[in-house]
Amino acid sequence: MTHRTLLLGTLAVVATLLTGGVSAAAAQPQPRKKVFIDQDGAALGTDMISTLTMLQSPDVEVLGITVTAGDAWVKAGTAHMLRMLELTGHGNVPVAAGAAFPLINSRDLATAWEAQYGEFSYKGAWNPGRYHEPHVVPTPPTGVTTLAPVDLHGALFMIQQIRKYPGEVTLWVGGPFTTVALALGLDPEIASLAKELVLMGAGFNVDGGGNHRINGRREFNWWWDPEATRIAMSAPWRRIVITPVDISVKTSLGDDVKRRLAASSSPAAQFITRFHPVGQNAGYMWDEISVLAFLDPSLITRQQQLFVNIDINHGAGYGQTIFVEDVVPGTPARPRTMPSWWRVATVQWDLNLPKFYDQFVQLMSRTPARR
Numbered sequence: 001m002t003h004r005t006l007l008l009g010t011l012a013v014v015a016t017l018l019t020g021g022v023s024a025a026a027a028q029p030q031p032r033k034k035v036f037i038d039q040d041g042a043a044l045g046t047d048m049i050s051t052l053t054m055l056q057s058p059d060v061e062v063l064g065i066t067v068t069a070g071d072a073w074v075k076a077g078t079a080h081m082l083r084m085l086e087l088t089g090h091g092n093v094p095v096a097a098g099a100a101f102p103l104i105n106s107r108d109l110a111t112a113w114e115a116q117y118g119e120f121s122y123k124g125a126w127n128p129g130r131y132h133e134p135h136v137v138p139t140p141p142t143g144v145t146t147l148a149p150v151d152l153h154g155a156l157f158m159i160q161q162i163r164k165y166p167g168e169v170t171l172w173v174g175g176p177f178t179t180v181a182l183a184l185g186l187d188p189e190i191a192s193l194a195k196e197l198v199l200m201g202a203g204f205n206v207d208g209g210g211n212h213r214i215n216g217r218r219e220f221n222w223w224w225d226p227e228a229t230r231i232a233m234s235a236p237w238r239r240i241v242i243t244p245v246d247i248s249v250k251t252s253l254g255d256d257v258k259r260r261l262a263a264s265s266s267p268a269a270q271f272i273t274r275f276h277p278v279g280q281n282a283g284y285m286w287d288e289i290s291v292l293a294f295l296d297p298s299l300i301t302r303q304q305q306l307f308v309n310i311d312i313n314h315g316a317g318y319g320q321t322i323f324v325e326d327v328v329p330g331t332p333a334r335p336r337t338m339p340s341w342w343r344v345a346t347v348q349w350d351l352n353l354p355k356f357y358d359q360f361v362q363l364m365s366r367t368p369a370r371r
Contacts, residue, residue, distance in 0.1 A: 032058075032061040035060050035062050036063045036162065038066045038173045039174040040124070044275050047287065049287075050200075051084070055088070063165070066158055067081050069101060070124050087143075095150065097153070097154055099176075102227070107123075158190070170196050172290070173201070176221050177222075178224075184231055192238065196238055198290060199290065200286055200287045203218065203246065206249060222310050230309060230310050241293075247348050248286040252282075253283065254282075257361060268364045285360075295359075298352075300348045301351055307345075309341060
């Protein structure tokens with residue numbers, strides 16, 4: 001055997017070993033993304049469906065869910081959330097009841113504000129047509145749950161889970177920030193201990209999809225508790241990603257999507273088929289974009305870095321999204337004239353709509369393995 005033949009044979013063996021090593025490494029399962037969900041709890045619609053979208057992902061480990069007052073009062077919202085989990089096979093995910101009321105804002109204050117500056121089209125748990133006392137839990141349209149929340153306030157549960165996995169937990173917020181603000185008041189370090197803050201909220205230049213008949217920069221999640229929003233948006237998160245109403249209004253849970261879901265026997269798809277039948281208006285997919293863009297950032301086709309916060313002056317601007325566009329991409333520094341409470345956020349403006357619907361249907365059609 002010549003030296004050349006020996007050398008070639010050795011190289012072939014090394015190449016085989018290296019290839020096998022790479023394949024073996026590639027075959028190793030990637031660690032799932034750790035997510036803690038904070039959501040309000042309307043019985044039907046985007047609150048439940050977006051939470052279910054996150055739960056359906058095989059790439060995500062949901063550490064827990066807190067329910068905050070907003071679209072529904074916290075006791076009712078917690079019951080709605082537990083029932084959804086029960087019906088869709090996710091009953092092992094722990095749920096804690098969070099904040100029961102906004103920090104300062106109230107039904108009376110909101111009514112007085114509307115008398116001066118214009119009526120809101122949607123007021124969540126304060127809406128006249130759906131209002132009931134906060135301690136009352138009406139029978140949900142999905143039925144009564146047999147599950148119970150964990151015996152810990154949502155703010156403490158949030159702190160516990162973020163501290164358990166420092167630097168790993170994405171805090172995903174689909175409702176008002178009240179529970180987050182309470183958690184930050186108890187433990188300000190959770191902002192820097194979390195991996196990132198991802199949320200649905202705020203309005204910028206939306207046309208017709210806002211909360212206020214005059215000003216679309218008042219979005220419900222932020223308007224319900226402006227002071228909590230200011231606390232949360234001023235905290236030193238490593239990264240903030242915002243799905244605003246501007247992009248939400250480009251979507252709809254329409255009949256075409258619902259027909260595709262009806263063809264699946266998965267519990268998630270059947271939940272939507274049963275409670276959002278074809279022909280029933282299910283509205284915009286407000287929170288679902290935020291979840292799916294978190295799972296696959298390539299869905300977003302246009303986004304921008306902005307300084308973002310909220311107006312908490314109790315005048316005409318109360319509850320309005322405020323922002324500054326003078327941000328240099330890739331640099332965290334702020335101009336010297338900016339107050340310390342301004343934070344840079346990545347704001348999503350547009351998405352690949354067909355891909356979004358396809359991925360939504362695929363996730364909802366999946367029957368997750370029991371964990």
